Amino acid sequence: MESHGLDLSRLRGQGYDGAANMSGVYSGVQARLKQIQPLAVYVHCMAHNLNLALNDSCSGVSQVENFYDMLEKLYNCFRSIRRWAMLDQTAIKMQPITKVALKRVLTTRWSSRNDALLSLHFSYGTVMAVLTKLVLCPSDNVEKTVAAELKAFLENFSTVILIVFQCKVHNIIKPVSRLLQKEHQDISNASAMLNRAVNMMKALRCSVDKVHEDRGCECCRYLVCQYHFY
Numbered sequence: 108m109e110s111h112g113l114d115l116s117r118l119r120g121q122g123y124d125g126a127a128n129m130s131g132v133y134s135g136v137q138a139r140l141k142q143i144q145p146l147a148v149y150v151h152c153m154a155h156n157l158n159l160a161l162n163d164s165c166s167g168v169s170q171v172e173n174f175y176d177m178l179e180k181l182y183n184c185f186r187s188i189r190r191w192a193m194l195d196q197t198a199i200k201m202q203p204i205t206k207v208a209l210k211r212v213l214t215t216r217w218s219s220r221n222d223a224l225l226s227l228h229f230s231y232g233t234v235m236a237v238l239t240k241l242v243l244c245p246s247d248n249v250e251k252t253v254a255a256e257l258k259a260f261l262e263n264f265s266t267v268i269l270i271v272f273q274c275k276v277h278n279i280i281k282p283v284s285r286l287l288q289k290e291h292q293d294i295s296n297a298s299a300m301l302n303r304a305v306n307m308m309k310a311l312r313c314s315v316d317k318v319h320e321d322r323g324c325e326c327c328r329y330l331v332c333q334y335h336f337y
Contacts, residue, residue: 115140118147124155153297154287158217161280165220174269177260178223179212181234184253193240198233209234217284221277228270235261279307 108115121137123129129136130149137149165171185191194209210226213219227234238261241254260266283304287297 115144115147118144120150121147122150122152124152125159153294153301154284157280157284157287157301161217162214170269171273174266174273175212175220175223177257178220178227180253181227181257181261182209182211182223184257185209185237190237190241193237194230194233197237197240198230201233201236218281220273221281224270224273224277228274231261231267231270275311276308279304279311 118140121140123137127135130151132138137147140147141149165175185194208226209230210219210222212223235258238254238258242251242258283300286292286300
């Protein structure tokens with residue numbers, strides 16, 4: 108900072124995520140800067156705070172937590188080169204213009220949940236077809252057991268409804284999370300965006316029955332069609 112001619116005596120605010128090396132009260136960057144300038148108030152990054160709040164909300168609902176655990180288990184199942192090749196070959200036969208790229212769920216990044224959700228959303232039929240092959244023609248009992256568990260989970264219609272509902276949640280949260288990370292964002296706009304997101308989430312909570320009835324947007328109807336086709 109000094110090498111760029113910034114006067115630390117005029118510093119009045121600093122913000123980082125929650126990593127200990129940045130936010131630590133004893134030896135973190137914020138603590139070291141406050142030793143130089145006590146008026147430099149530390150504020151936790153809003154975008155990262157949102158990420159933490161969302162992760163906590165997921166871990167507080169067993170069905171949602173289990174849902175994302177299964178998405179991670181699905182990703183791990185197809186980490187095998189042979190099974191991934193089966194997924195690609197099946198995708199070419201079933202939906203030539205869509206490339207299957209299952210994503211993993213990282214608990215430290217909310218956006219990873221969105222990526223994992225969308226990858227399953229648009230390749231549901233392909234994934235189910237490959238899991239069925241693995242159950243019927245297993246190379247070993249462990250593979251058969253894992254494939255059977257994942258297949259049973261995904262073919263449950265409550266799972267499909269949960270995918271639809273989670274897509275709606277992500278459609279509200281993802282734009283806000285991205286905007287909070289903009290370089291020129293200010294606290295007034297950030298507050299307004301978060302309030303809008305909260306109100307939209309409240310409205311969604313009050314319309315769960317409607318979500319079940321119409322299955323959501325065009326993309327979600329595509330998913331439900333895949334389910335019924337399968």
